[in-house]
Amino acid sequence: MTATKIDTSHPPVDVEPFRPKVPVPRPTPPNNFVHLRTLQVLPKLLSNPLEALSADAFTMPITYSAIFSNPIALVHEPAAIKYLFVERPDLLRADPVRQAVLKPPLREGLLTAEGATWRRSRKLIAPVFAPRHIDSFAIAMRERTEHYVATLHHRTDNTLLIADEMAALAYSVLSQTLFTGDLDDESEQVLADVAFFLKHLSQPDPLDFLNMSDRWPRLTKLRGQKALRRLRQGVRRTAQNRKQRIDQGAEVPDDFLTLLLNTTGDDDRGLSLDEVEDNIITFIAAGHETTARALAWTLYLLANDEDARQRCEAEIDALKTDDLDPHLWGDHLPFTTACFEESMRLFPPASMIGRQAVEDVDHNGLVINKDATVLVSPWALHRHETLWDDPAAFKPLRFLGEARKSIDRFAYLPFGMGQRVCIGQRFAMQEAQIALAILLRNFRFDYAGAEPPWPVMKITIQPHNAMPMKVTART
Ligand code: HEM
Numbered sequence: 294m295t296a297t298k299i300d301t302s303h304p305p306v307d308v309e310p311f312r313p314k315v316p317v318p319r320p321t322p323p324n325n326f327v328h329l330r331t332l333q334v335l336p337k338l339l340s341n342p343l344e345a346l347s348a349d350a351f352t353m354p355i356t357y358s359a360i361f362s363n364p365i366a367l368v369h370e371p372a373a374i375k376y377l378f379v380e381r382p383d384l385l386r387a388d389p390v391r392q393a394v395l396k397p398p399l400r401e402g403l404l405t406a407e408g409a410t411w412r413r414s415r416k417l418i419a420p421v422f423a424p425r426h427i428d429s430f431a432i433a434m435r436e437r438t439e440h441y442v443a444t445l446h447h448r449t450d451n452t453l454l455i456a457d458e459m460a461a462l463a464y465s466v467l468s469q470t471l472f473t474g475d476l477d478d479e480s481e482q483v484l485a486d487v488a489f490f491l492k493h494l495s496q497p498d499p500l501d502f503l504n505m506s507d508r509w510p511r512l513t514k515l516r517g518q519k520a521l522r523r524l525r526q527g528v529r530r531t532a533q534n535r536k537q538r539i540d541q542g543a544e545v546p547d548d549f550l551t552l553l554l555n556t557t558g559d560d561d562r563g564l565s566l567d568e569v570e571d572n573i574i575t576f577i578a579a580g581h582e583t584t585a586r587a588l589a590w591t592l593y594l595l596a597n598d599e600d601a602r603q604r605c606e607a608e609i610d611a612l613k614t615d616d617l618d619p620h621l622w623g624d625h626l627p628f629t630t631a632c633f634e635e636s637m638r639l640f641p642p643a644s645m646i647g648r649q650a651v652e653d654v655d656h657n658g659l660v661i662n663k664d665a666t667v668l669v670s671p672w673a674l675h676r677h678e679t680l681w682d683d684p685a686a687f688k689p690l691r692f693l694g695e696a697r698k699s700i701d702r703f704a705y706l707p708f709g710m711g712q713r714v715c716i717g718q719r720f721a722m723q724e725a726q727i728a729l730a731i732l733l734r735n736f737r738f739d740y741a742g743a744e745p746p747w748p749v750m751k752i753t754i755q756p757h758n759a760m761p762m763k764v765t766a767r768t
Pocket of ligand 1: 403404405415575576579580581583584587641642643646647706707708709710712713714715716717718720721
């Protein structure tokens, strides 16, 4: 492959880089009066945790605080993150608040399984995400995006809510690669159910922060239950039908569902039907809204940086899409890929990674008591003043050439780290490269909101107004 020449002069010298509007960190509060501080911060934690972060999260390597009497260590020192998540993952277990939120809907799926169940599942599922499988999904990614673009050509007269549009596109790609559209006759209902269940089940309830047992009903979550039940039934029906066809020796598509049903472990046991169902629901929850948010923020950033947009367009226009398998497109789109990576630095879809310490930790100045919550916030880490130059600015060139090599592996964590690093990372990057290539070749996206989109953390980082944009055909 001929290396694509990298232009190192963005933005032009006389142009200020774009700095999106985001919450200003709260002044660092004094460490006494823990309960008072908790009461001040709790409404923000429930409505938008990004607004609860205080200034020291963006300047200090480690910040110690508490919610009620639950101590919290916010760790933003790359070496300490590496120690905890790579060298000593045995010191950590899943964060109980996150488990209270996600375990009921996702059960024993990979994201929420723990201990031996997680280890067995991860080993069985890792080969499903092998590069050759992800490469083979590129055709479906291209086909679904082209189909979406064809429908978009008829709707360009209206301002479109791009966050919702990208969610529909990412779900369409995922459903095609998960079960080859076997749920598609119900797809609108499925998408509505997925959106509904993510909205109502994925937010912490005040009781979650108090570590109240599951016997206390979370009224905030009841509304999502019906949608989740319907979604589970659809997934189960599809999985059962597929299993029957596999058992009968019928021809079946090479999608995630077939791959999951065909897993076999050392003991000749694969995933059970329940585990396949839990993981399909998990992939839907973890694998489409994340990518969709990253795409929407990328389009927003490009809409505010004319030079970067033109560079992406030039790169994409030069791509010989008909001669090149779509899994290889990304190799020819270094600047576009850098824009996507820079977008995930500024707006990391998964903006909080939480664990609980299972024993006391005392290592190189890192002191954490047993049972304390350990948090890494990619949002704050990616804007940390000691780790990034001009952290608030959109500067995609950080992710190219020598500059890219100088980024500490543990300073940029959109996909997490250590043994629980995102299993869908390659899938998401490939999907984004293909989607951006097709979208930006066909359209210009211009922001059309009355005020800038305000980032709100509801599991993923969402724009408060779903990102209204004017979409204009380029040809
Ligand atoms: C831009 C898109 C994505 C982002 C930013 C993202 C981010 C993350 C992060 C940060 C984690 C680690 C969470 C933790 O340690 O607590 C994670 C885990 C996970 N992700 Fe992704 N993800 C993306 C796309 C996907 C896709 C497309 C899939 C599946 C098709 C997926 C499936 C998963 C699963 C199953 C886990 C749990 C892994 C484990 O615990 O073993 N993700 N993701």
